[in-house]
Amino acid sequence: MSDVFHRLNLEYLASLQGLQPPALSDLLETGIRSNLQRVGESEAVLPGLRHQVEWMAALIARQGAWLQQDKERQRKQLLSNSHGDFILYRAGMSVDFAGKKLSEALRVSANDAQQRVALAVQMLKDGLQVNPHNYRAHFELGWAYLFMLKQLPEATFHLEAAAQQAQASDPLFARFARRHLADAWHGQQQFSKAAEIALSILPEAATDALEVRYELSRYLSAAGEMPLAAQHLAQVVGRSAIHYVQAQAEPDFAGQGEIQTVLEDLRSIRVQRIQHYVHANWQQDALATLPLPDQIDSGELFNQVVDQHERVMTHLPYATLSQREKQIGDRILNASRQRVIREVRLRSRHYEQVAEKERQRWSWVNQTGGALVHLSTILLLASLMFYLLRFALDLLGVGNLLNADTLVGNILGSMLLLGITGVTLLQFVPWGMKKLLLKQLELDNTVSVLKSSS
Structure with missing residues (x-):
């Protein structure tokens, strides 16, 4: 696991703390800003990403609510299965209390956080000694090792146990655990193993398909599978500007020529789409067919304006190009109209000045x-x-x-x-x-x- 911010960092955190979309939007923006600053990229793209950030925050919030409901469902099921066994009941309560301690650890000072995390880890271990088949306890323990204690071998062990145990009764949660397991393998530089797990998740992915495919492209790139990584990444960043921005700051993609080519080609495609929109609409514009005096060529003036804006578009962030495609096209068309009017007015002033001199x-x-x-x-x-x-x-x-x-x-x-x-x-x-x-x-x-x- 790297120090770069990823959406996966927030997904279980949203469930633990019951975060709502506004708070998640702020955290996402903070994470993206940190990634951009780390690689020296401009933060000017963030306002253009606001809509997608809010959309992603809503997805994470819904996922967090589902995780909470699923946790409550499992708690009731474990209570029912205990059949009055006090030891099993106490183990279940211990696991629930450990989750609360993990949540508290995220809101207190560093010293207090360490104490709460240590207590939570011990309570989760105690709970698993009594009931080793509690896959939620395995997951929370693995999550704590992964994100809070940075003990990756231990994280891998418990996340794998959670994924295996949940597969039969709770396949959705098993997929969620396997995504974290792949991240843990990536953190141990077992990139092929991480890619293999992510690839197994992809056919099952639905609402989070973009994120799973992005994670897969990261792991494939780190494993040296450049063509396949570029193929999967293109399917993501072509549909999501926020992932395009994230890819620019991704260490797994740094210095990879095929990945950079994908990003550049996508920018070119966006520019071409804007060009097509502008030319198609200009052909239907009255100024394109209106005969102008003094041999003024409206088509030539239009091409000059388009060329100027194309040079500007090559420096615009991809997020701006994708989010404001029509607005950019309409701005170019309006600038072309104004350029024709200005040229006619300039010619008129020129003749006025020549006449005055005469x-x-x-x-x-x-x-x-x-x-x-x-x-x-x-x-x-x-x-x-x-x-x-x-x-x-x-x-x-x-x-x-x-x-x-x-x-x-x-x-x-x-x-x-x-x-x-x-x-x-x-x-x-x-x-x-x-x-x-x-x-x-x-x-x-x-x-x-x-x-x-x-």
């Missing part, structure tokens, strides 16, 4: 036209003043004093020429400016259409 470049023409119109207006006003003054003098009979019709006529002619020229220059638009403005208008209208369609 306007500033030729602004002197319009300014000259304005000056000529201003001068023409002054000459017109001067001519009007002249005629008004002469009209007034005519009324006084001295109109001959202002006899300059020829000069005024020339001034009016100049005024007319200057006015026409000025108005023409004011209306001057640089060559190509109208085309630029039309392009900008077309692009602005397209942006409005794209926003409404998205």
Whole structure:
């Protein structure tokens, strides 16, 4: 048994202490976090695993409740079989009391825990001396040796006894005991023996099939059976992100090329599934078929966005890829739409800037036209003043004093020429400016259409 956290560490603990799903979820997260820290992996994957952690905690809680019910059923059966024999009855009570001491040992200080574990072990031994066929006593004693005292040969002996004795009357519990027995053999580096036991459990597994198959892949990998280990592991981590994360921190898989290939291939498959989802949905998107002005290629822009996100996805945790597959695909599609709209808007701003530069470049023409119109207006006003003054003098009979019709006529002619020229220059638009403005208008209208369609 290694110091790495595994779900098996919690399974009987949940029964002993009556742990509920919230507490089990916290313990699972703590264990996974410890494993990731041990190998230097990021803890950023944990929020994405929350749903699976809660699902696993619920499974363990149900299993713990079943173990408690089964223990009570066996206690009543042993009491019934004692037929009033006080020694048998006291042995059964001793075993029950030992279970309580084991539970207490998990909640007290280290010194008190040692005393309680020692007392529990002695009481279990005493109970087995009276009734050596009490498979639950064998199991609890083996469990204490395995997880609390780290005495693996003793753990192996009692767990094997528990599995053999329970097989006929309680096959489910026998399977549970054999899983712990395989872990004890693994702790003694008897990897082939551990794999053999796990392989025998697999056909019987149902609700815990993923966990049993994961344990089997560990033992096979430790035993050097790489192809078979990779085959079983692929069936687990392809369906369970939490096991994928656990596999990354698993010492039994460290440095094994075939195992790492399985993990990398699964990541590639997830990326490919997201790619397929994105391409299939983009083909049905209005922006994919809408003709865009200025030879803008929406397909090319879409491919650019997909390439950028693919580079990001290669660095995402597998848990994120598996748990948020559709969300990632929808985000890429939305980014593609925004990229097309942004490109149209950028082209519009570009034409606007070019048009403004052209306007500033030729602004002197319009300014000259304005000056000529201003001068023409002054000459017109001067001519009007002249005629008004002469009209007034005519009324006084001295109109001959202002006899300059020829000069005024020339001034009016100049005024007319200057006015026409000025108005023409004011209306001057640089060559190509109208085309630029039309392009900008077309692009602005397209942006409005794209926003409404998205």
